[in-house]
Amino acid sequence: MLTVNDLTFSYGRQRVLKNISFQIRKGELCALFGPNGTGKTTLFKCCLKFLVPDSGTVRINGKDIRGLPPRQMARLVAYVPQAHHCAFPFTVSQMVLMGRTPHLNRFFTPGAKDRKLADQAMQTLGISHLSDTAYNRLSGGQQQMVLIARAIAQQTGLIFLDEPAAALDFKNQINLWQTLQTIAEQGTAILACTHDPNHVSWFCHSTVVLDRSGLLAKGSPGQVMTQEMMDRIYGDACRVWNINGLKIMVPGTMDTGTTNIVAFPGNRKGIHHK
Template sequence: MSRPEDRASGKDRPEPPERPTVTARNLSCGYRSKAILTGVDLEVRTGEVLCLLGPNGVGKTTLFRTLLGSLPPVEGRVEISSRERSRLSRREMARHIAYVPQLHEPPFAFSVFDVALTGCVSRLGLLDSPSRRDRRRTEEVLDRLGIAHLSARPFTELSGGEQQMALIARALVQDGRILVMDEPAAALDLRNQATVLRCVRDLADERHGVLMTSHNPDHAFLVATRAVLITRDREILSGPVDEVLTEDNLRAAYGTRVRVLEATSPDGEAMRTCLPSLYLV
């Protein structure tokens, strides 16, 4: 896989990112008016991937929940397509943002088709059922993601990578311009990680915006345009991936010595990779 900067060169250069679709300005987030994170500024634009990284317990989930509307900001504001998020209904939010959670096992063995079809729920009335158009849209999305052959398979019988692709299909059926992904490649083997990360990259190339969390800086090096890194002291560092994910910044975030190495992908593309020390400091 090449980095976004490498893919943006030459005659196949994608169009530049559009105006921000999700914006946080001077955002403080937490619980019961007690801030856990303060001074968060970020933008998620269509056509790019923003990767959120940091150690456990620094507030990544709290920030996610605030951006998605599950928690009110302690201070600051979140805007969705230039409208204050608090003024949007859940249905209106769903038209802009589709959430892809970490892998979970549903209580019933729904088929892959039915899992993906639930993405249209935000467009339905209380007593409405999915239309033929919704079903055709679901078929098209499954085919586009290369998992149409899994359509009738129970979700619970799939591999981790296949399950993650089914959840991405559900988000695409929902048709939000921004996809918010919580650890999309977590707990997957290398092959499935590559499948999911390639899909993330392709979604950005197709003018979706992606906000994803990861514990692995290599995922950001592979697919992200920009990064937000939260350190152990809850300092927030943001900017282009190569400027944010430096050895010093990663050490401040994770408390271990880190080497960021230049490497070459099997396709001959220049890339970076992160090698942590075995000894904490």
């Protein structure tokens, strides 16, 4: 669904991305991982045609995005940014229904199918009870769930998520990542930027790791999220433990000999990697 080949981008004289190449297949939940300032959001913007790269190509479903008009792009890929500010008091259901815009007729009138898909997306995220609430009165975490529901309602084969769980409490973080797994299993490719190595390890099929030198690693979390990789990214800030077959990243100061560990809260449905 997504092929990035030798992508390079600079802000003036400052090189941000250099020769970045990777692929994401249909039905794959891929994490974009790395420290702050390594170009993750810039990579998103290049893939979405918000920025024009210095060189390299991006293909979505085999099509070079340079030849795609905005409406066709919107039918191929959905995007959820880190933050979204809305000055108008649209209701949650109206916001989610906006995800159907690329598929509407020339009069931009939503039909029964569009409303049904919007309702299903709200149900998937567990926010149906907020449908009549003004979006700009919600908490940051609730707004994020609405934007993700809007992306689901858009019914694209590829979704970009920029730190989707950043504003959510722990329970909703887990619920969200499990929902993303389910969406991927239904055939959607997802590229999700995250700063939490545990989310990468617990939930994702693959990961692309960036550092200031460029593409540091790509592959399955089991192969990539190692102690050596964490040391290279964060120095001695964290340790990689294997608890009952589950890989967990903990602060580097924690002592395994004096700590009781519960491997994972709740059920472990959908945790693929060890």
